[in-house]
Amino acid sequence: MTAALSIRNLHKQYDNGFEALKGIDLDVQPGDFFALLGPNGAGKSTTIGIICSLVRKTAGQIAIFGTDIDRNFSLAKQYIGVVPQEFNFNQFEKVIDIVKTQAGYFGLPPKLAAERTEKYLRQLGLWEKRHQRSRMLSGGMKRRLMIARALVHEPRLLVLDEPTAGVDIELRRSMWQFLKAINASGTTIILTTHYLEEAESLCRNVAIIDQGKIIHNTSIKQLLRQLNKEVFVLDTREALTEMPTIEGYPGQLIDEHSFEVEVVKGKSLNKLFANLSERDIHVTSMRNKANRLEELFVSLVEPHRNETAEAQL
Amino acid sequence: MNAGQQWVAFTTILVKEVRRFMRIWQQTLLPPAITIALYFVIFGKLIGPRIGEMSGFTYIEFVVPGLIMMSVITNAYGNVVSSFFGTKFQRSIEELLVSPVPNYIILLGYVIGGVARGLAVGVIVTLLSLFFTDLQVSHLGVTVAIVFLTAVLFALAGFINAVFANSFDDISIIPTFVLTPLTYLGGVFYSISMLPPFWQAVSLANPVLYMVNTFRYGLLGVSDINVAWAFVMVTGFCALLFFFSLFLLERGKRLRS
Numbered sequence A: 001m002t003a004a005l006s007i008r009n010l011h012k013q014y015d016n017g018f019e020a021l022k023g024i025d026l027d028v029q030p031g032d033f034f035a036l037l038g039p040n041g042a043g044k045s046t047t048i049g050i051i052c053s054l055v056r057k058t059a060g061q062i063a064i065f066g067t068d069i070d071r072n073f074s075l076a077k078q079y080i081g082v083v084p085q086e087f088n089f090n091q092f093e094k095v096i097d098i099v100k101t102q103a104g105y106f107g108l109p110p111k112l113a114a115e116r117t118e119k120y121l122r123q124l125g126l127w128e129k130r131h132q133r134s135r136m137l138s139g140g141m142k143r144r145l146m147i148a149r150a151l152v153h154e155p156r157l158l159v160l161d162e163p164t165a166g167v168d169i170e171l172r173r174s175m176w177q178f179l180k181a182i183n184a185s186g187t188t189i190i191l192t193t194h195y196l197e198e199a200e201s202l203c204r205n206v207a208i209i210d211q212g213k214i215i216h217n218t219s220i221k222q223l224l225r226q227l228n229k230e231v232f233v234l235d236t237r238e239a240l241t242e243m244p245t246i247e248g249y250p251g252q253l254i255d256e257h258s259f260e261v262e263v264v265k266g267k268s269l270n271k272l273f274a275n276l277s278e279r280d281i282h283v284t285s286m287r288n289k290a291n292r293l294e295e296l297f298v299s300l301v302e303p304h305r306n307e308t309a310e311a312q313l
Numbered sequence B: 001m002n003a004g005q006q007w008v009a010f011t012t013i014l015v016k017e018v019r020r021f022m023r024i025w026q027q028t029l030l031p032p033a034i035t036i037a038l039y040f041v042i043f044g045k046l047i048g049p050r051i052g053e054m055s056g057f058t059y060i061e062f063v064v065p066g067l068i069m070m071s072v073i074t075n076a077y078g079n080v081v082s083s084f085f086g087t088k089f090q091r092s093i094e095e096l097l098v099s100p101v102p103n104y105i106i107l108l109g110y111v112i113g114g115v116a117r118g119l120a121v122g123v124i125v126t127l128l129s130l131f132f133t134d135l136q137v138s139h140l141g142v143t144v145a146i147v148f149l150t151a152v153l154f155a156l157a158g159f160i161n162a163v164f165a166n167s168f169d170d171i172s173i174i175p176t177f178v179l180t181p182l183t184y185l186g187g188v189f190y191s192i193s194m195l196p197p198f199w200q201a202v203s204l205a206n207p208v209l210y211m212v213n214t215f216r217y218g219l220l221g222v223s224d225i226n227v228a229w230a231f232v233m234v235t236g237f238c239a240l241l242f243f244f245s246l247f248l249l250e251r252g253k254r255l256r257s
C-alpha cells in the first residue's frame, strides 16, 4: 500500500543558517489519524510547511500518495488540504469569498465551488456568518474558517497545525467530533498539538519530534503504555490535615479535601482504597491528573537530550 | 492542472482583484478621477489658452491623451503593487502557494487585475475629458493596443516591486522616485520638439515617452517618435518583465522561507 505521506531524510536550514530539521523520516498510512507531537520550536510547523510547499526544503524527498512533490507538484497539492498555525486569510474579505476563492485556486468550476463552500461552511457552523468580513470573526471561528477552506477541494490528506490552539473546551470537543467524522469517511489526517489529551482521543499513531529529529514513532497505545506511572487526584468527604501516608503510594495533599497519589502502571489500586477505608477516609471522586504530556516529555525527551549532550562532549 | 482548471484559477484571481478595487473604490477609482479632473480644469480652462498651440492642437487637446495615459500607468502599477504586497503581508499568498495553480497563472491573474483597474480609471478619465474637449480617434487599433500593452507593462513592473518589497515604504519608493519622474518627463505635458537637442536625446531613453506618444498618435494622429518602433519596444519590455517575474516566482523569491 502506498503511504499517504512518506518523508525521507528531510533537512531544512533556514536562510539565517538555523538548522530546523536534521534528517526526518516519517510514514503515514492512508486512513490514519496521526499526531506530530513536540515542544515549541521542535520543527513541527517547518515539516508541515515543507509538505504543503510553503517552506523550501534543503534536502530530502516527500511523496503524497506516491506522488513526489518535486516531480508532479500539481497533483501532489491536489491531495493536500492544510490548516496553518497562524491565520493567513485576507482580513478584509468575506467568509464566503475566502472559501470560494480557494475552491477556484484548485480549479473547481464556479457551481461546484459554490456548493462545496456552502457544504463546509454549514458543517463548520459558519454559514450564518458568511457575509461577514473575516476579521470580524472570533478566534475559534477563524480556525473553523481555515478548516472549511482546507476541505473545500476535498483533499485525501488533511494537515492541521495546532487546530485547537486558543479554542475553548466545548468548541474543541466539537472540532474533535468533526475531525473524527472526516477521518471515518476516509480522509487521512495529520495534526500537531501540544495536548496529549487531544492526540490520545483522536489519533492512532504518533511521532515525537524534538530539536529537528524524530525521537519516537509509535502508536498512541504503545506510547501511553510507556508512561510507567500515573497520577490520580482523589477527593475525600472528610477534611484532611496531612497526606495519609500509605506505603507504595507516594503522594501529596492538594487541599483539605483532595490529594494526589502516584501509582506505578499495573499496580493494583485495591490496596490503596483498603488502606483509606481502614482510616475511615471516604473517596468521593477520582480522576487522572490532567496534563500528562509534560510527564511524557520528561520521560522521552530528557534522556534523548542527555544523549545528544553527551555526544557533543 | 488541465487547461479548464487553469482557466478557472485565472478567473478566480481576476475576480478577486476586481472585487478588491471595487470594494475600496474611494481609494482606487475616485482619487485619480479627481486629480485628473483638476488637471483638466487648470490646463484646459485656466492656463491652457495662454500656452497656445502644441503640435498643431490646442493645449487641452494635446494634454488629454497624456493625462489619460498617465492615469492608466499609475493605476495599473499601483493596483498590483499594493494588492500583491498586501497579499504577502497578510500571508494570504499562502492560499495560492499551497494550491496547484501554476506560477504563470498567478502572474497573469494579478497583472490582468491591474490592467482592469488601469483601464477602468482610463475610461473614467476619458469620460471626464469630454466635458473639456472633443475627443477624436484617428487610429482606433493603435489606441486600444497601446493602452493595453502599457497597462500590462506597468502592472508587471508593480508585481516585481511587490515581490521585492518588505515594507509599505518599499511600495511607495519606486512610484515616487522612478514612476512619477518618468511620466512627468515622458511627454505627457509637452512635445519634446520644444526641448534643446541634448534633452531631446535624453528623453528618447525614457520608455514612457514612446507609450504616451503612440497613444497621442492614436487619438490625434501626431507623434514625436516612430510608432512602429514604440510597439516593438513595449512588447519587448513586456516579455522581459514577464519572464523576470516568472523567474522570481519560480525561485520563490521572498515568498517561501
Ligand SMILES: Nc1ncnc2c1ncn2[C@@H]1O[C@H](COP(=O)(O)OP(=O)(O)OP(=O)(O)O)[C@@H](O)[C@H]1O
Pocket: A014, A015, A016, A018, A020, A038, A039, A040, A041, A042, A043, A044, A045, A046, A047, A085, B257
Ligand atoms: N523563517 C525562519 N527563519 C529562521 N528560523 C526559523 C524560521 N521559522 C522557524 N524557525 C526556527 O525553526 C525552529 C522550528 O520552528 P517551527 O515553527 O517548525 O517549530 P514548531 O515545532 O512548529 O513550534 P511551535 O510548537 O512553537 O509551533 C525554531 O527554532 C524556529 O525558531
Ligand SMILES: [Mg+2]
Pocket: A044, A045, A046, A085, A161
Ligand atoms: Mg508550530
